[in-house]
Amino acid sequence: MEQLMEFFLKKGLRPFQLDTLMEELEQKLTHSELTTLLFLDYYGELSMSELAQQLGAPLSTLTSMIHRLQKRKLIQREKDLKDRRIYLVKLTADGEGVTQTAKKKINHLFDRVQMALTPQELQQFMSLAVKVAKAIQNESDQPQRNKETKLRNIPIED
Known part of the structure; x- marks a missing residue:
């Protein structure tokens, strides 16, 4: 792993900004805002709590971001007709345009x-990429190595 980090740092590669194609979008939107728009494009309409869960962000953080996106007319937020306590978020036509541009660049x-890869290399790359992504994102799902679960008895007084 140290060699990989050294490779990125010494060779000037940017592991977290994969391409200059995305720079144009990143000048207009934060990474989180763009991710939010892409989630809405994929899922369609989501409640605020569903969107917060998908993004792994607290609802309070999401609320301010949604407000910024709404001011820029990229999303719209409306009360659910079935349950007026719930706000549903969906893309506007402008938001759909941004996501289409982003998806073209990603594609x-x-x-x-x-x-750049042979079909066999591509299959291996995809398999490894999914495995790495799962390891990074689901740390809590990983089995705890060399840790024993100890149960304690807690006395309850009558």
């Missing part, structure tokens, strides 16, 4: 990766 990146 262009994927095309470049696909052209």
Whole structure:
């Protein structure tokens, strides 16, 4: 792992900003805002709590971000007709335009990766990428190594 980090740092590669194609969008939107728009594009309409869960963000953080996106007319937020306590969030036409641009750029990146690899390498890459993503995102789901669960008896007084 140290070699991989050294490779990124010494060779000037940017592991977290994969391509200059995304710079244009990143100048207009934060990474979190763009991710929010892409989630809404994928799922359609989501409640605020569903969106917060998908993003892994607290509702308070999401509320301010949704407010910014709403001011820029990229999303709209409306009360649910069935339960007026719930706000539903969905893309506007402008928001759909932004996500279409982002998806084209992402697909262009994927095309470049696909052209650089043989079909066997691509299959291996995909398998490893999914495995790495699961390891990074689901740390709490990983089995605890060398840790024993100790049960304690807690006395309850009558």
